[in-house]
Amino acid sequence: xxxxxxxxxxxxxxxxxxxxxxxxxxxxxxxxxxxxxxxxxxxxxxxxxxxxxxxxxxxxxxxxxxxxxxxxxxxxxxxxxxxxxxxxxxxxxxxxxxxxxxxxxxxxxxxxxxxxxxxxxxxxxxxxxxxxxxxxxxxxxxxxxxxxxxxxxxxxx
Numbered sequence: 001x002x003x004x005x006x007x008x009x010x011x012x013x014x015x016x017x018x019x020x021x022x023x024x025x026x027x028x029x030x031x032x033x034x035x036x037x038x039x040x041x042x043x044x045x046x047x048x049x050x051x052x053x054x055x056x057x058x059x060x061x062x063x064x065x066x067x068x069x070x071x072x073x074x075x076x077x078x079x080x081x082x083x084x085x086x087x088x089x090x091x092x093x094x095x096x097x098x099x100x101x102x103x104x105x106x107x108x109x110x111x112x113x114x115x116x117x118x119x120x121x122x123x124x125x126x127x128x129x130x131x132x133x134x135x136x137x138x139x140x141x142x143x144x145x146x147x148x149x150x151x152x153x154x155x156x157x
Contacts, residue, residue: 039080040066055153077109130156
């Protein structure tokens with residue numbers, strides 16, 4: 001009878017173990033997070049006017065007016081994330097007050113969900129009151145995920 005008790009205990013244990021679902025792996029949750037990247041947008045928001053900067057992925061995107069980033073001298077900037085236009089506010093700049101144009105500078109823009117840091121390098125004059133630029137842009141989402149890209153662009157009044 002001792003052997004029968006062992007067999008019964010083994011059957012009960014195998015049923016219990018077979019019914020327990022394995023714990024989720026941490027990577028299962030990560031797979032549901034959308035990868036952060038910037039889209040281009042074709043139309044400028046109404047509050048981007050006057051002195052502004054327009055940045056593009058490359059020269060071809062510049063010719064096609066496919067904006068990666070646009071800002072106004074009045075401290076507002078826009079990017080497109082997941083095909084949605086995102087508005088940000090200037091929080092930090094290395095640009096001298098009341099200047100715009102022919103010098104290198106860095107700026108930080110943010111809102112409740114994103115932080116963007118741009119490093120702008122002056123290239124050459126592009127007209128009477130405009131300048132060709134290039135640089136890099138880093139966007140960070142509040143969950144810590146970030147994306148960095150280079151750009152070409154133009155700033156002017």
